[in-house]
Amino acid sequence: MIRLFKHYIPHTVLLFGLCDLALLLLAGDLAWHIRAAQIGMDAGDWTERVLPILGFTLICSLAMVAIGLYSPEALRSPRYAFARSLVALSLGGVALAVIDFMLPTMGFWRSTLLYALGLAAVMIGIIRVGLSHAVDRERFKRRVVVLGAGSRAARLKALSAQEDSGFVITSFIAMNEAHRILPEAISRDQIADLGAHVARQRGAELVLALEERRNALPLADLLRVRTRGIPVHEVSSFLERETGRVDLDTLNPSWLIFSEGFSAGRLWSSIAKRSFDIAVGTLLLIVSLPVIALFAVLVKIDSKGPAFFRQQRVGLYGRPFWVLKLRSMRTDAEKDGAKWASENDPRITRLGRFIRKVRIDELPQTWSVIKGEMSFVGPRPEVPHFVNDLEDKLPYYAERHMVKPGITGWAQINYPYGASIEDARHKLEYDLYYAKNYTPFLDLLILLQTLRVILFPDGAR
Template sequence: MIRLFKHYIPYPVLFLGLLDLCLLAFAAEMSWVLRASQIGMDAGTIYDRPGPIFSFALALEIALIAVGVYGTEALQSLRFAAARIIVAISLAIIFLSILAFTLPGITLWRSISLYAMLSSIFLLMAVRVILGTILDMSVFKRRILILGSGTRANRIAKLSRKPESGFIVSGFVSMNEGPAIVKTAIKRSEIDDLPQHVIDLGVSEVVLALEERRNSLPVADLLTIKTTGVHVNDMSSFLERETGRVDLDSVNPSWFIFSDGFSSGRRLSTVFKRSFDIVLSLLLLIFTGPIVLLFAALIKMESRGGAFFKQERVGLYGQKFNILKLRSMRADAEVSGKAVWASENDPRITKIGRFIRKVRIDELPQAWSVLTGEMSFVGPRPERPQFVDDLQTKMPFYAERHMVKPGITGWAQINYPYGASIEDSRHKLEYDLYYAKNYTPFLDILILLQTIRVVLWPEGAR
C-alpha cells in the first residue's frame, strides 16, 4: 500500500485508477479527432484543448471513485463493475452538462461527449478484462513474514485469504510463546539466522503477532532486519493499515500514545474543514429545502405528530446538542422516553420513514447543525447520551471518538452497515477511531464521494 495524506491506498487500486484516468483522457481526445474528421474540421492537437479533455477525464474519474468502482465487489466482478461504470458515467455527464452551462468552453461538445462516453465504457471494461486475464494480481501484493503462531497470527492468516487482501504471508515463525495454532509455523530454534531467513524469503515486511512479548521478542534480530531495509511492524499498526480501522482487540493505551496520528498541528485543515462545512451546508439547505418540505408534508399526511423532531446527541468533547431530523417513526415510538436501538424491519418506522431512511433524506435537516458549528459534514455519527453512557462502560477508547466533531456521514457509515447493537457499535467505533486518528481533508473528500455510493446502493440502512 501507498500512504497518501495519512490514508492507505492499495497499489492495485492506485494503478488501476491512474490507468483509468489516462484511458478517459484518451477516449475524449479520440472522440474529438473523430468528430472533427466527420465535419471536415482541423482537429489540431491535444494542447489546443486541455480544458475539455481533462475536465471530462477528471469528472469521470471522480464519479468512478464516488460510486465504488474501486471497491472490493467491483474489482472482483465484471458484471458489478460494468453496472457501476455506467452509473458513474451517467452522473459525470450530468455534472459536465451543468459545468458547460456555468463555464462555457470548458467541456466537450455534446456530440463529442456522446462518443467519449461510449468509448469510455468500452475502454474501461476492456482493460478490466485484459488485466483479469493476463495479470496475476498477486504481483501487487506485499510478501510478509509473521513472527508468532498463536491466535493473533491466525487472525492475520485468515485476513490474507480474503480476496481483497493486499498481502501474502510467506511464512510463520513460532517464537516459543505457547501452543502453536498455525501448524505450518517454523520453530525459532530451527532457524540459525533469522535476518538471513527473512532475506531468503524475499519478504518486504515482518509483522509481530506475539501473544506474549516477554522472553519472545528478538530485539537484536529485529534491529538487524530493520537495517537491511525490511519494514518491521506491530500487529495493531499492521491491521490499521490493512483494514482501515483501529483493531480494539489488539491495541492498548501505549499504542495510541506512541503511534502517529491525532495531530494537533492541523490548524490549516481545521480552517478548511469549517469553511467547507459552511459553504456546503448553505448550498444544501437552499437546494434541498423544497425536497425536505415535500416529505415533511407527506409525513404529516401519513401519521399523527410533527414532521420534524429534535433529539439530544453527544458532540465534540462530550458536549450535548440537539439535532433536527425528519420524523421517520411513529410519534409514540418511545413513549416511555427510554432510548431504543432501531432494528431491521422495525415496526415503529412508517412507510414514508422507511424510504427517507434508505435514501438519507431524513438526515438533510442536520445541515443546520453543520452551519451552526455543532456538527461537520464528515465525522463519527452522534449518538444519544443514554447510548454513550452505556457504551463507554462496555468498550475501551469510546470517549476518544468525541475528539472530533460528529458528522452527517463518516468513515464508519460508508464502511459498515447501520449499527443497532453493542457489537455493531464496537465495529463502528474501530472505524471512527481510524478517522479521528488519521483525519485529513483528503479523507473527508474521499468519504463524501463514497457517500454517493451509499445513497445509490443503501445497503444496511434502517
C-alpha cells in the same frame, strides 16, 4: 500499498485507476476527432481542447470513485465493474452538462460528450476484462513473515486467506510454545539468524504478533532484521493498514500513544474543513429547503405527529447538542426508551422507510453543520443513553468524541448497520481510524463514496 495523505491505497487500485485515467483522456481526444471529422472541420491544436478533456476526465474519475469502481467487488468482477462504470459515466455526463449550462465559457462541449462517454464505457469494459485475466494478483501481494504463533498470528492467517487480501504469509515463527496454536509455525530455536531467514523467504516485512511482549521482545533479532532494510511492524499498525480500521482486539494504549496520528498540527486542515462546512452547508440548506418543506408536509400526511424530530446527541469532547431531522418513526417509537433501529423496524413509517434510504431525513442536520456542532464528515453522533452504555462496554469509545460528529463518515460507508453492541464495536474501529488519520483527502474520499451508499442503499436503516 501506497500511502497518500495518511491513507493507504492498494497497488491494484492504483494500477486500475491510472489505466482508467489514461482511457478517459484517450476517449475525450478521440471523441473530439470523430466529431470534427463528422462536420468536416480540423480538430485543431491539442492545446485548444486540453481543458475540456481534462474536465471530462476529472469529473468522470470522481464519479467512478463515488460509485465504487475501485471496490474489491469491482476489481474482482469485470461484469460488476462495467455495470458500475455505466452508472458512473452517466452521472459524470449529467454533471458535465450542468457545468456546461452554468459555465458555458469553460469550454465543455455537449456535441462530443456522448461520443466520449460511449468510447470510455467500451474501452474501460475491454481493459477491465483484459487486466482481470492478464494481471497476476498474487504478484501484487506483499510477502510477510509473522513473528508469533498464537491467536494474533492466527487472525493474520485468516485475513491473508481472504480473496481480497493484499499480502501472503510465507512463514510463522513461534517464540513461546505456551501460546502456540499454529502447528505449521517454525520454532525460533531452529533458526540461526532471523534476518537471514526473512531474507530467504523474500519477506517484504516482518510483523510482530506476539501474545505477550513484556520481557519477550527479541531485540537482537529485530535489530538484525531492521538493519537488513526489512521493515518491522507491530500487529496493530499492520491491521490498521490492511483493513482501514483500528483493531480493538490487538490494541494497546501504548500503541495509540506512540503511533502516528491524532496530529495536533491540523490548523489549516481545520480551517479548510470549517470553511467547507459553512459554504457548502449554507448552499445545501438553501437548495434543499423546498425538498425539506415538501417532505415535512408528506410526513404530516403520512402519520400523526410533528414533521420534525428533535433529539439530544453527544458531540465534540462529549458535549451534548440538539439535532433536528425529519421524523421517520412513529411518535411513540421511544416510549420505552431509546433503542437502536433494526432491519424492517416496525416503528418506521411507510414514508420514513423511503426518506431513510435516500437520506432525506438527514437534510435538516445541515443547520447543525452551519452552527458548528457537526461537520459533513465525522463519526455519527449518538444519543447520551447509548454513549454511557457503550463507554462502559467498549474500550476507547470516548476517543471517537475527539473529532466533530458528522452526517456521513468512514464508519457509515464501510459498515452501514449499527443495531447491537457488536455492530457498535465494529463501527468504533472505523471511527478511531478516522479520528487518527483525518485529512481533507480522507474527507473527500468519504463524501464521494457517500453517493454510492445513497444510490445503492443496502445498509440504510
